Amino acid sequence: MPLLTGLMQRFARDRPFEGLAVAACLHITAETAMLVRLLRAGGATVSLAASNPLSTQDDIAAALAVRYGIAVFARAGVDRRGYYRHIELALAQTAQGPDLVIDDGGDLVNTLHTRAPALLANVKGGCESTTTGVIRLRRMAAEGALAFPVVAANDTAVKRMVDNTCGTGQSVIDGILRATNTLLAGKTVVVAGFGASGRGVAERARGFGAQVIVTETDPVRALDASLRGFRVLPMTEAAPAGEVFVTATGSVDVISEAHLAVMRDGAILANAGHFDVEIDVRALAGLATAVHRDVRPHVDAYDLGDGRTLLLLAEGRVVNLVAAEGHPPEVMDLAFGIEALALAWLAGTARTGNTGLPGNTGGRLAAGVHEVPADIDAEAARLVLATMGTSIDALTPAQLAYRESWRIGS
Numbered sequence: 001m002p003l004l005t006g007l008m009q010r011f012a013r014d015r016p017f018e019g020l021a022v023a024a025c026l027h028i029t030a031e032t033a034m035l036v037r038l039l040r041a042g043g044a045t046v047s048l049a050a051s052n053p054l055s056t057q058d059d060i061a062a063a064l065a066v067r068y069g070i071a072v073f074a075r076a077g078v079d080r081r082g083y084y085r086h087i088e089l090a091l092a093q094t095a096q097g098p099d100l101v102i103d104d105g106g107d108l109v110n111t112l113h114t115r116a117p118a119l120l121a122n123v124k125g126g127c128e129s130t131t132t133g134v135i136r137l138r139r140m141a142a143e144g145a146l147a148f149p150v151v152a153a154n155d156t157a158v159k160r161m162v163d164n165t166c167g168t169g170q171s172v173i174d175g176i177l178r179a180t181n182t183l184l185a186g187k188t189v190v191v192a193g194f195g196a197s198g199r200g201v202a203e204r205a206r207g208f209g210a211q212v213i214v215t216e217t218d219p220v221r222a223l224d225a226s227l228r229g230f231r232v233l234p235m236t237e238a239a240p241a242g243e244v245f246v247t248a249t250g251s252v253d254v255i256s257e258a259h260l261a262v263m264r265d266g267a268i269l270a271n272a273g274h275f276d277v278e279i280d281v282r283a284l285a286g287l288a289t290a291v292h293r294d295v296r297p298h299v300d301a302y303d304l305g306d307g308r309t310l311l312l313l314a315e316g317r318v319v320n321l322v323a324a325e326g327h328p329p330e331v332m333d334l335a336f337g338i339e340a341l342a343l344a345w346l347a348g349t350a351r352t353g354n355t356g357l358p359g360n361t362g363g364r365l366a367a368g369v370h371e372v373p374a375d376i377d378a379e380a381a382r383l384v385l386a387t388m389g390t391s392i393d394a395l396t397p398a399q400l401a402y403r404e405s406w407r408i409g410s
Contacts (some may be wrong), residue, residue, distance in 0.1 A: 001333035003380070004034045007340055011042035017343040018043035023090050023098035026107035026129075027055040027256035027321055028074050033064055038340055040068065044100075049090035051104035053083050054314065055321035087111045091119060099350070100124035100343055103150075105274045106133035113145060120147045124350035125365065127153045129337050131195065132250040132274035134369065141368045149365035151346060153339045156377040160196040167331035169340035170319035170410045171236035172246060172272045173208065179298045179313045179323040180268055181240070181245070185209030190242035192235065193249035194221040197272055201246050202230055215254075235259055244268045246319075247278035251346075257283035265308040270317070276316040284312060298323040307333025338380045342372050 011017075021046045026032045032048075039046050050056045056076040064070040071093050073086035087108055091097060097119025103126060112120060125148055128134050134154050140146040147188055153159065154361050176182070189210040191202040198214070202225070206212045214230045215238050216222040226232050233241075239259040243266070250273050257280055271278050285291065289300040295301045295311075298319075302310045314322035327335070346365070349355045353364050369394045385392065395403070401409055 003333045003337040008041045015043040019043045020099040021094045022100045024102040025049045025051045026104045035336040047071040047090040047093040049086040053078045056120040096122045103128045106136035123148045125149045126345040127151045129153045151342045156372045158377045163335040164196035165200035166326035168197040169204040175324035187243045189244045190238045192247040192254045194225040198248035248272040252277040253280045254278045268311045270313040270319040279316045281316040341376045
């Protein structure tokens with residue numbers, strides 16, 4: 001992870017988080033450990049909870065606690081009550097609460113507002129790194145419920161390109177193949193959702209020789225999928241045709257009881273969204289006459305009353321982190337690099353009251369969801385290109401003058 005390694009040297013010198021407490025709710029993996037160490041190098045006191053109990057790597061959590069003195073609250077497979085208790089403990093590591101937060105899915109921010117509102121006054125800002133989390137935060141902001149500024153680290157062009165499309169596309173297919181050892185070539189794969197993540201899954205499934213159907217509710221994304229050569233159908237029509245299903249929408253009940261009732265015998269169900277709500281697992285259990293757990297690692301077989309069997313991967317949770325290893329380190333290097341740079345920018349705005357954005361009058365960021373400044377996204381891309389040994393052109397003075405003038409015609 002060369003980007004984070006380079007930033008660690010910069011942050012150790014500049015100490016952008018000196019005296020600040022950061023509470024994070026993230027997938028606890030080796031890549032996340034690099035981000036936590038970077039924040040510590042920048043002067044932060046860090047507490048960490050898991051954003052998904054099935055993705056926690058216990059050895060990494062232990063190493064962070066023992067070797068680096070991080071307050072870690074996580075355990076693989078913890079139940080729902082323990083999961084939220086861990087988040088509450090991470091938030092309560094200082095008497096006044098965290099100064100900055102990093103979230104992955106919105107549960108930490110939600111817990112702050114619903115279970116620990118007394119700590120809100122101290123929070124100066126935060127970052128959110130998932131599509132699902134940003135959707136939840138925008139709903140909070142629209143209702144006037146979000147009490148502090150949050151940067152949508154997920155929504156930068158670079159992050160979507162590298163993390164969502166390339167990272168999710170590869171790692172979701174990896175999770176399906178590890179769990180099932182199925183041959184994708186010739187199979188009909190149904191991808192629900194054609195955002196950045198769904199597009200990555202669809203493109204990589206097609207690369208393996210699958211016949212890919214896309215389902216969508218957004219006409220623009222549906223048109224995009226169609227023009228890229230994918231067959232676009234409603235889920236009611238795709239359900240009987242599919243052999244492998246992947247949900248990537250951030251919504252609920254994308255695959256419902258009605259869809260499950262008409263699927264082929266042996267259909268494989270996988271979720272790439274952050275929460276386990278896209279496949280109606282309760283409805284699946286209700287249809288089943290018997291459930292066989294772990295017929296393969298992370299594969300549960302549901303025998304239905306009509307003789308069919310459906311295979312659910314990773315209990316309907318995010319398949320690439322449960323059945324595989326999540327994004328490759330190169331992907332998380334860039335994603336976490338953007339997040340670290342954005343969080344350092346937030347810390348600076350909190351201290352100086354100046355965002356550095358054009359037109360800023362000296363006021364701090366208002367409560368709500370904010371975009372990552374474009375120069376941070378560009379800086380992360382430049383730094384990654386440098387680690388790859390890739391050089392690009394620079395605009396000449398004449399080219400800059402041409403771009404900045406409206407007087408020069410053809």
